[in-house]
Amino acid sequence: MAINEKLLEVLACPQCHGTVRWDEKLGGLVCDQCKLLYEVKNDIPVMLIEEAKKL
Structure with a gap:
């Protein structure tokens, strides 16, 4: 899956x-x-700080 460039x-x-x-x-x-x-879950980016994973 790739994400839309406009998004x-x-x-x-x-x-x-x-x-x-x-x-x-x-x-x-x-x-x-x-x-x-x-x-990205079900093609929707989860942009919540508390849900992010540290790299």
Whole structure:
């Protein structure tokens, strides 16, 4: 699964408000600044800080 490029343009890390990128290997959105992974469940990004996984 890949994420829509237009969606990536508007999504931001809820913690630092920086950009996120799709990581196919991890299967989610990654904030390189915060070192957090936001999982995608049922094709919906879960952009909650308390649900993010530390990398």
